[in-house]
Amino acid sequence: RVIREVHSAVRLNGKIFEKSNASALVVLNLPEPPKKESALPNYMEYLNVLTHNLRRVLLVRGSGSEVITKYS
Numbered sequence: 001r002v003i004r005e006v007h008s009a010v011r012l013n014g015k016i017f018e019k020s021n022a023s024a025l026v027v028l029n030l031p032e033p034p035k036k037e038s039a040l041p042n043y044m045e046y047l048n049v050l051t052h053n054l055r056r057v058l059l060v061r062g063s064g065s066e067v068i069t070k071y072s
Contacts, residue, residue: 002042009049017053030059 020026028050034043051057 005042005046006049009046013050013052013054016050020054023055025056025058026054027058027060030061032061 016026034040
């Protein structure tokens with residue numbers, strides 16, 4: 001499973017790089033962290049692979065209870 005996740009991060013990184021390599025900033029959703037502490041090294045490796053060779057990346061994590069109003 002870990003190899004599959006890293007492979008998907010490599011593919012996604014390639015697509016992001018292909019479309020955004022000249023961008024000053026790339027904004028991505030921060031994937032939900034694992035619940036088990038033992039999985040944190042794999043999570044960090046996934047993020048490292050996902051953002052490899054991208055100049056600036058902002059990883060954004062929502063609260064899960066976003067609110068949209070008519071003023072948004």
